Amino acid sequence: MTELVRIATTGSVDDGKSTLIGRLLFDSKQIFEDQLVAVEDASRKRGTDYVDLALLTDGLRAEREQGITIDVAYRYFATPKRRFVLADTPGHIQYTRNMVTGSSTANIALILVDARLGILEQTRRHSFLASLLGVPHLVLCVNKMDLADWSQERFEEIVDEFRDFATRLDIHDLRFVPISALEGDNVVNQSERMPWYHGPTVLELLEEIHIGSDQNMIDVRFPVQYVIRPHRREYQDFRGYAGKVAGGLIKQGDEVMVLPSGFTTKVRSIETFDGPLEEAAPPMSVVITLEDDIDVSRGDMLCRPHNQPHASQDIDAMVAWMSEGPPLKVGAKYGIKHTTRWGKAMVKEFQYRLDVNTLHRDETSETLSLNEIGRVRLRSTTPLFFDEYRRNRETGSFVLVDEATNVTVGAGMITGEGS
Amino acid sequence: MAAVQPSHLRALESESIHIIREAVAESENPVLLFSGGKDSALVLRLAVKAFWPARLPFPVMHVDTGHNFDEVIDFRDRTIAELEANLIVASVQEAIEQGRVVEETGPRASRNRLQTESLLNAIDKHRFDVVFGGARRDEEKARAKERVFSFRDEFGQWDPKNQRPELWSLYNGRHRNGEHMRVFPISNWTEMDVWQYIDQEGVELPSVYFSHRRRVFERDGMLMAESPYLRLLPNEEVFEAVVRFRTVGDMTCTGGFESRAATVQEIIDEVSISRITERGASRADDRTADAAMEDRKREGYF
Numbered sequence A: 001m002t003e004l005v006r007i008a009t010t011g012s013v014d015d016g017k018s019t020l021i022g023r024l025l026f027d028s029k030q031i032f033e034d035q036l037v038a039v040e041d042a043s044r045k046r047g048t049d050y051v052d053l054a055l056l057t058d059g060l061r062a063e064r065e066q067g068i069t070i071d072v073a074y075r076y077f078a079t080p081k082r083r084f085v086l087a088d089t090p091g092h093i094q095y096t097r098n099m100v101t102g103s104s105t106a107n108i109a110l111i112l113v114d115a116r117l118g119i120l121e122q123t124r125r126h127s128f129l130a131s132l133l134g135v136p137h138l139v140l141c142v143n144k145m146d147l148a149d150w151s152q153e154r155f156e157e158i159v160d161e162f163r164d165f166a167t168r169l170d171i172h173d174l175r176f177v178p179i180s181a182l183e184g185d186n187v188v189n190q191s192e193r194m195p196w197y198h199g200p201t202v203l204e205l206l207e208e209i210h211i212g213s214d215q216n217m218i219d220v221r222f223p224v225q226y227v228i229r230p231h232r233r234e235y236q237d238f239r240g241y242a243g244k245v246a247g248g249l250i251k252q253g254d255e256v257m258v259l260p261s262g263f264t265t266k267v268r269s270i271e272t273f274d275g276p277l278e279e280a281a282p283p284m285s286v287v288i289t290l291e292d293d294i295d296v297s298r299g300d301m302l303c304r305p306h307n308q309p310h311a312s313q314d315i316d317a318m319v320a321w322m323s324e325g326p327p328l329k330v331g332a333k334y335g336i337k338h339t340t341r342w343g344k345a346m347v348k349e350f351q352y353r354l355d356v357n358t359l360h361r362d363e364t365s366e367t368l369s370l371n372e373i374g375r376v377r378l379r380s381t382t383p384l385f386f387d388e389y390r391r392n393r394e395t396g397s398f399v400l401v402d403e404a405t406n407v408t409v410g411a412g413m414i415t416g417e418g419s
Numbered sequence B: 001m002a003a004v005q006p007s008h009l010r011a012l013e014s015e016s017i018h019i020i021r022e023a024v025a026e027s028e029n030p031v032l033l034f035s036g037g038k039d040s041a042l043v044l045r046l047a048v049k050a051f052w053p054a055r056l057p058f059p060v061m062h063v064d065t066g067h068n069f070d071e072v073i074d075f076r077d078r079t080i081a082e083l084e085a086n087l088i089v090a091s092v093q094e095a096i097e098q099g100r101v102v103e104e105t106g107p108r109a110s111r112n113r114l115q116t117e118s119l120l121n122a123i124d125k126h127r128f129d130v131v132f133g134g135a136r137r138d139e140e141k142a143r144a145k146e147r148v149f150s151f152r153d154e155f156g157q158w159d160p161k162n163q164r165p166e167l168w169s170l171y172n173g174r175h176r177n178g179e180h181m182r183v184f185p186i187s188n189w190t191e192m193d194v195w196q197y198i199d200q201e202g203v204e205l206p207s208v209y210f211s212h213r214r215r216v217f218e219r220d221g222m223l224m225a226e227s228p229y230l231r232l233l234p235n236e237e238v239f240e241a242v243v244r245f246r247t248v249g250d251m252t253c254t255g256g257f258e259s260r261a262a263t264v265q266e267i268i269d270e271v272s273i274s275r276i277t278e279r280g281a282s283r284a285d286d287r288t289a290d291a292a293m294e295d296r297k298r299e300g301y302f
Helices: A017-027 A033-045 A061-066 A093-103 A121-132 A152-166 A202-208 B008-025 B038-051 B070-083 B092-097 B115-126 B191-201 B264-273 B278-282 B292-299
Strands: A003-011 A073-078 A082-090 A108-114 A137-143 A173-178 A226-228 A240-244 A255-259 A264-271 A285-290 A301-303 A310-321 A333-338 A341-354 A373-386 A397-401 A408-417 B030-033 B060-064 B087-091 B130-132 B149-152 B180-183 B212-219 B222-225 B239-245 B255-258
Touching (some): A003 B008, A017 A073, A017 A108, A082 A093, A082 A202, A093 A310, A108 A121, A121 A152, A137 A202, A240 B008, A285 B008, A310 A341, A333 A373, B008 B038, B008 B180, B008 B191, B030 B115, B038 B070, B060 B092, B092 B115, B212 B255, B222 B255
Parallel strands (some): A003 A082, A108 A137, B030 B060, B030 B130, B060 B087
Antiparallel strands (some): A073 A082, A255 A301, A310 A373, A310 A408, B149 B180, B212 B222, B239 B255
8 A cells, every 4th residue: 555755855956956856756757758858858948968857847937937946846756655745845045935835744854965065054944944844754865975975974974963953953853865866876776886874765765754653643633624414315414524634543432522612522423435434543534423413613623522722812833924015013913724714813922033044033023024934922813722833733733814915924833822 | 553544545535625625615606627537527526525425515517619529528417417416518619609709710720728718707607716627736837836726816817926825734715706716626646646546436437538449530649539620631641540538628639549448457557657648648739838838827727
């Protein structure tokens, strides 16, 4: 059985990210002849003397004209073991917004370092963002080993330096691979030129990293998405609550509490089109029926009575600002979407802005502009039922929407209850 | 407490069902575009699953160029009847007759691009605010950058440089009157996923997807079906061949190829060794320019 795994890659033009992705796609036979011919043609037209694999997905006219990636590009590849969704984002600081987006659902972050240059400001930035967005596994690919004499010493220097820096981050699973994306060493196949390295290749890691514990399997969280009431004779009394399990293992017969009403009842059944299930876990979409006929609607949440999420109108959160429009500031009001619940929220307090390169907290700042990240306190019109983001990415995240334009302007990761 | 990871098809299915429910919960008047092709058949199947045991809570719309494979129209009508769904047909023929669009001329004339007007016209007339489509990010490079919830202004236009950020599984479907969202529940599926799922679920498809004997002629390296809608160029000749079609669209721009794959499993085998994308192999409409799809999408195409 193949698992679905989401990867986020970030990098700049020079660190060989396109080459690495190109290799992964080539070697897993995901690039088709007509795509390759089109890219070869385009590369020739632009006067580059190598096949520029970035052209494979830099599909928008503006991207081709400017030779840059301006958006998250999604690429897909598969091996017999796993099916990968790869969110490829440009690495320049002005694209922090895209990096945040690409990392938001990722299981694995792939970050590239040029072996000659070592850990740079952007390496720190990318790693910090992966950590902030709660990506559970980080793979640091030390690339261009061919230009560093395949040196074990150089590799270990970089590993040490990165480990040192990573103690300041919230990363639990950190891996290092010395590679040459250009020559293919340790990308798919083991390198013969680095016999001192006995670990897995990049693709082997992507296939092997255990992702089963990435989702919260402890705290039962079921945000109700839609109430299903069939007007059909054979299902006359059916009343089901559709949703995607956001945490924990829900079992038939479990006692559950409905928030915000606080009523408790039991799970009568877990239904799907393909038949009833005994239990459901993230990320499954199911329909739950309850023993008692109580009022439940979209935006409500089911949980276990002795393991409830926080319920509060005041939340502290790290917010990444995604809008070119007016900056976030104290007193501003936004639409907020959290799980399946919409409300309004006001910025009550600005705590600090974070320098994404140095992790320095600037407590004198009072606004967040495009690509800036900071910690704020929000007050919402109705209570939100949430967990800390680091405990649950589904119930710990929200987006802020400009109510005048309906555009999504901010992405939030809840750090706790505001008091 | 390690629960078993769902298979990638189950995970994709769950994601798609979540998207469909979310779009319906946050809209007034959704509709599902159905061409009879495998991708729209898949979206329809997922939509049925999303609301089971209730019936499909929205109508299905076919943008009909009038240049259809008979087998596809049969399939469409049968599917809609089985689901007891409501079918809306947006007719390109009618748009031509009413003078809203002008038909292309010449042997390479196609009504493909004219579909945009009929689609937008129908969205406007029925006041649809969510339009489900079967586009996938892996099929074409302009589509690789499209959001799952993709905003369209009051002219139905897509602005690729000004798309809403989309994070986690938090979709923002907010829009004003007259604007609408295109929603693509199978954005993250690949052609192979679609076929594997069709195989696993026994989803029915029009017969033109499977190997059959047909009168065809060769154009631009593709085998076009003989039909009243395509005029032969001087050097073109009709012959009989065993073919199948990898995508199903308007007959004037959908090409087939020689194939013996008569079952879904044989198609999977064929797709897994294919070195050409399905659009490259079978869609004349995407060959006109490098940015052909982006240009059509900006105007409001599916």
